[in-house]
Amino acid sequence: MSDLSSLTISELQTGFRSGAFTPADAVRAIESRIESIDPQIQAYLARDFDSALAAAEKADVSLPLGGVPIGIKDVINVWGEQCTCGSKILAGYKAPYDATVISKLRAAGAIPFGRLNMDEFAMGSSTENSAYQITRNPWDTTRIPGGSSGGSAAAVAAREAFATLGSDTGGSIRQPAALCGVVGLKPSYGRVSRYGLVAFASSLDQIGPFARSTRDCAAILNAIAGKDPRDSTSLELPEEDFTTRLGRDLKGVKLGIPKEYFVDGMDSRIRKKVEAAIRQCESLGAELVEVSLPHTEYAIGVYYIIATAEASANLARFDGVRYGHRAKNPADLLDHYRRTREEGFGSEVKRRIILGTYVLSSGYYDAYYLRAQKVRTLIRRDFTNAFEKVDALICPTSPDLAFKIGERVNDPLRMYLADIFTIAANLAGICGISVPCGLVEEDGKQLPVGLQFLGKPLDETRLLGIADAYEQAASQEILSRIP
Ligand code: GLN
Numbered sequence: 001m002s003d004l005s006s007l008t009i010s011e012l013q014t015g016f017r018s019g020a021f022t023p024a025d026a027v028r029a030i031e032s033r034i035e036s037i038d039p040q041i042q043a044y045l046a047r048d049f050d051s052a053l054a055a056a057e058k059a060d061v062s063l064p065l066g067g068v069p070i071g072i073k074d075v076i077n078v079w080g081e082q083c084t085c086g087s088k089i090l091a092g093y094k095a096p097y098d099a100t101v102i103s104k105l106r107a108a109g110a111i112p113f114g115r116l117n118m119d120e121f122a123m124g125s126s127t128e129n130s131a132y133q134i135t136r137n138p139w140d141t142t143r144i145p146g147g148s149s150g151g152s153a154a155a156v157a158a159r160e161a162f163a164t165l166g167s168d169t170g171g172s173i174r175q176p177a178a179l180c181g182v183v184g185l186k187p188s189y190g191r192v193s194r195y196g197l198v199a200f201a202s203s204l205d206q207i208g209p210f211a212r213s214t215r216d217c218a219a220i221l222n223a224i225a226g227k228d229p230r231d232s233t234s235l236e237l238p239e240e241d242f243t244t245r246l247g248r249d250l251k252g253v254k255l256g257i258p259k260e261y262f263v264d265g266m267d268s269r270i271r272k273k274v275e276a277a278i279r280q281c282e283s284l285g286a287e288l289v290e291v292s293l294p295h296t297e298y299a300i301g302v303y304y305i306i307a308t309a310e311a312s313a314n315l316a317r318f319d320g321v322r323y324g325h326r327a328k329n330p331a332d333l334l335d336h337y338r339r340t341r342e343e344g345f346g347s348e349v350k351r352r353i354i355l356g357t358y359v360l361s362s363g364y365y366d367a368y369y370l371r372a373q374k375v376r377t378l379i380r381r382d383f384t385n386a387f388e389k390v391d392a393l394i395c396p397t398s399p400d401l402a403f404k405i406g407e408r409v410n411d412p413l414r415m416y417l418a419d420i421f422t423i424a425a426n427l428a429g430i431c432g433i434s435v436p437c438g439l440v441e442e443d444g445k446q447l448p449v450g451l452q453f454l455g456k457p458l459d460e461t462r463l464l465g466i467a468d469a470y471e472q473a474a475s476q477e478i479l480s481r482i483p
Helices: 009-018 023-041 049-057 100-107 150-157 174-180 214-224 268-283 296-317 333-344 347-360 366-389 412-417 423-428 460-474
Strands: 044-046 069-073 111-116 163-168 183-186 206-211 254-258 287-291 392-396 431-442 445-455
Touching: 009 023, 009 214, 023 049, 023 069, 023 111, 044 150, 049 111, 069 150, 100 111, 100 214, 111 150, 150 163, 150 174, 150 206, 163 183, 163 214, 174 183, 174 431, 174 445, 183 214, 183 460, 206 214, 214 431, 214 460, 254 268, 254 366, 268 287, 268 392, 268 431, 268 445, 268 460, 287 366, 296 347, 296 366, 296 412, 296 423, 347 366, 366 423, 392 460, 431 460, 445 460
Parallel strands: 069 111, 069 163, 254 287, 254 392
Antiparallel strands: 044 111, 163 206, 183 206, 183 431, 392 445, 431 445
8 A cells, every 4th residue: 555644634534435545554654654754853742653543443434534643732632641832841741631622623533643842832933942852844854843833734744644733822833834835724713712722822822723735724623613611712603614615716806915014024035936826816816905904013012912921821820739840849839839930941931921920010011011902903903904805815924934943042032023924813813824835945955935815803714715726726746745
């Protein structure tokens, strides 16, 4: 039998249902790929082939995701499995319950499998902030895979997973998808339950899929979306099939080009690829309209105030009493807290807790946090205004290609600035997807470029239709070109 590891979910299902191969064959294909390549890529923090095989033997392939193994970012709770969030403070912690997305995946027949590396508590853009290992970009292993869901993106790119789940607070699904040449979807805020997702910034976090195609992302969204009584921010909406607009062209679709997203200083090779993709959308029937998102320049400042403020509150629970790491022989309670957190958290997490505590402290709250919330409203309004004229926006996902490991670790500000095209979507609560739009050669290696589509809040069906139309026309099998 040929290697199954490069198949899409829809191809896997065709094979399962025709009897050409079984879910156990699919798990074994992933296993052999992980064994041969993960020592170089380091995408997985943990994996358990035995239980995945046991689940595969019992899988019901008539279910929507029947028998499909799906890798999980180490920030989502899976009953009985470790959930470290890439942090030492949660070393050895095992989840006592399934996140809602995991129960929903299981109900759809999927097999949640493995724990994927990430920046500690999802803070970062390169996966270099993991306390455990540095995941490498499969296209060039001297480079970062993006972050914070770097393991989830690299695993799909390196054919160590058919699809994975990640989380996106400021771009952590879309940016690594772009840098690894796979598809990554951030659903609208409220579309997917956050119950069982370890919180980073609760007003921004969303769980979403990585896959080889937009179609596969739609299939996973079908499984994981929906109101959850355990997450009061998940929305009660009529049931929706997110695949209904796949397989169409772009006639009658208005695509907005946000002029602030095509700035000087962005890599000209990325600009060229994205502009070519925009022309391709036009040739598929899309009408192009220039739009303006005038408050874009404030998005990074606003995000790094709101996200750190929320993180400082959310991470207060890691006190060495209830979870994970506990300092030895503390002199008193304060010493216990202080040393547990000093030993357990890495430097980026500490930086964010300090920043977040500062912007919330009395005397600074009005000047920073409150003002940031007001500007957040203006950013959201920019999108509302743009979406009065267009159906979706088209733009780059990241201003940079995958950079070299170590290149930016000592320059957090530079790392933050590269989030410019992704974070506003989280502040506004809208949906977004990154699809591959070409390769650029650097140092003798091919590096992927991501194209981003941003959609109205809760307009995933249309967004997925648009991304699929582009993807089908571009027909880039860039994944299969990884050496
Ligand atoms: N790079 C951003 C940050 O460091 C986004 C992270 C995310 O989406 N989890 O906060």
